[in-house]
Amino acid sequence: MIRITELRLPVNHAPEELEAAILKRLSISSKDLVEFSVFKRSHDARKNSALSFIYTIDLSIKDEDKVLKKWGHDPHVRPSPDTSYHYVAKAPPELKKRPVVIGFGPCGIFAALILAQMGFKPIVLERGKQVRERTQDTWGLWRKKILNPESNVQFGEGGAGTFSDGKLYSQIKDPKFYGRKVIEEFIKAGAPEEIAYVAKPHIGTFRLVGMVEKIRQEIIDLGGEIRFQQKVTSFDIQDGQLRGLYLESGEVLEADHVVLALGHSARDTFKALHQAGVYIEPKPFSVGFRIEHPQSLIDKARLGPHAGNPLIGAADYKLVHHAKNGRAVYSFCMCPGGTVVAATSEENRVVTNGMSQYSRNERNANAGIVVNVDPSDYGGSAANPLAGIDFQRALESKAFELGGKNYEAPGQLVGDFIAGRPSNEFGRVIPSYKPGVHLTDLAEALPSFAIEAMREALPAFEKQIKGFSMPDAVLTGVETRTSSPIRITRGTNYQSLNVKGLYPAGEGAGYAGGILSAGVDGIKVAEALALDILK
Structure with missing residues (x-):
């Protein structure tokens, strides 16, 4: 070729x-x-x-x-390079103990799938529900303001990526073309074939639901086992070796090889790992707001006379500004023709995220406009690696308060935000967030350094996208879960630095950001685990 x-x-x-x-x-x-x-x-x-x-x-x-x-x-x-996937191992006829995968988001799905395809018959523990039941619970928050802490945008089959734009592109280095394997498995499960070649492939929530179910069935057909509503509460670690898992049901599951494919919001499990002595360190992440514009404005600014061309679709953008106070302000998880969604997993807190369907034909474009924070901002240290969680929770609780204490999100018009005055009524842009947006002053929603940097960045972005700082564009708060606030550090063998048999992976462990990179990391960890079993 x-x-x-x-x-x-x-x-x-x-x-x-x-x-x-x-x-x-x-x-x-x-x-x-x-x-x-x-x-x-x-x-x-x-x-x-x-x-x-x-x-x-x-x-x-x-x-x-x-x-x-x-x-x-x-x-x-x-x-042409060889982009086909080659399995690194084959399970022995008799396995003493089956490998376990904790979490069934993109990372856990692909770790389990690769292990199953190699014959290792993994056991998957997912704290949430199957994807269709989970979808109903998620709509319960969006439509009725009723939160299920164990079944929501963050927890359940498919992970947080299920309620997103379904983006399948990443900037990770991928010399072995693992990303191609992820794409091919998605196509086999029902994704449109174009995701194999378009530069920025996406699937959308509705299509992801059916695809996740098909991949789950393949894992089962290959001898794997998926256990839903099974939360791991603690870990049996003896002399630096993982020996088993304690489940909320009371069951103790013996396990020597475990893929830890947690999402970035598994805060109680992070705490359990820390209490068990697993090495964890704090890491940088970002916080900010969601911004909404008319999608037509973005299309015109980015595509000019080609705006609306069905071959190109809705336009996206990627922006960054280095503020005078030393902070980086950048766009995150841009969702063309999409909606802003309620993404909290804890009661009395407000979290926003973005989502698009495959068609990307909703009226508004939205993206996170976020500011970097690092451990020195929130008191993170080796002695206190979970401090970032407390920082996130404080912002989410404040957003709940500013929104009216009913899961509505606090919002403000861009013109008012830049001018430093509260907003009283919406203009041309009607926010898409459900359960609703309560207009207020967002200056109270984030640390002052973040507000200062964002007020500087929004007019600067206007130079790249005409109309970006339009006065009645809408900001909705808060975006706090851009990535995990911790890293469950692993060595070159993909195992925890101080617990043999524990394989931290994906977004929650601090090794991925998005569906594709999480799936790729799941494949890498599955390979390492399989080779270790065969030693």
């Missing part, structure tokens, strides 16, 4: 023009082309008046060696 990169065509090109461009690029005739496929398609929005698709193409042709020799000087014509 040969790979061509940087093959450019106008956005509105006809399908047959792609093959013609390939033939022209290699100076071959159609009879020499056996087949081709699109490995990647992106678009360059920097000059939106001349928007074009940029293709990476894998193709098979007659006499490949001759063509590669002819174009050997061209860095954009090379042999």
